[in-house]
Amino acid sequence: MASEKCPACGSCGFPMEKPEDFALGDTSRPYCRHCTDARGELLPYEQVLETNASYYEQSQGIKPDVAMRMAQAMLADMPAWRDR
């Protein structure tokens, strides 16, 4: 199967395939709708971290402290956060 390459969010890595996946539905934006606010601005790191940790917890029941460490590891090299 040929895979269609799609951009990934520069904050969390979420694959952005459809316009509604992008901040404000604008496909030229580097971040996804989950990592941005109503004006399309990138949310604070702590908020993105908590959101990502909650994905691990809610989907697979991973312990909160481990979920937080996994989210930190995921975000560490993302363009939005690697220099923080």
Next chain:
Amino acid sequence: MLPATRQEQKEATRERLVNAAMDLFARGGIAQTTTADIAKSIGMSHGNVFVHFPTREDLVIAVIDEFGRRLATEFRGAFEKELGLRAVLRAHLRVLSELEPFYARLVTEAPLLPLKVRSTLLMLHAGVAREIFIALEKERKAGRARKFEKPMIFNTWIGLVHHYIVNRDLFASGDSVMAERGESLINHFMTLVKA
């Protein structure tokens, strides 16, 4: 045909590396395969690998991301056609069966891999879980499925799938246990959730 731009050449090289890595990881294991092995398999200098992937971990993650992209494409097809839970499960297993040798290594070695790699795999699982939860909720509202604790029902599905994949030599005679046994796993899961 216009000559490829530098960016296109770079992307093509990156793709070759990802494909070669997926192949070698599947055959020799993720922890045991070196970047030098991967470079050699496609006639590339070892140093060139690091132009594209600064660390070995980044290359492993790129392979998992490729897997994630294929899943996203399959799920989009199932979602757009509103085909329901069975179609979501089939979409999941279709991608697993295409990449099964690599995936088998990944789930077998996962507890020993760096946290960053493991986090990427489990985030992929979160994406699969989301699709299952949405489809299951629709089935529940239509009176065809019972209500479950979300992590528990996802872990039931992924645990079942992983057991067959990790022990694939015990369950399948061909190359893909998901191709041979996948439909019976789906039937079992659908019976389990039925209202």
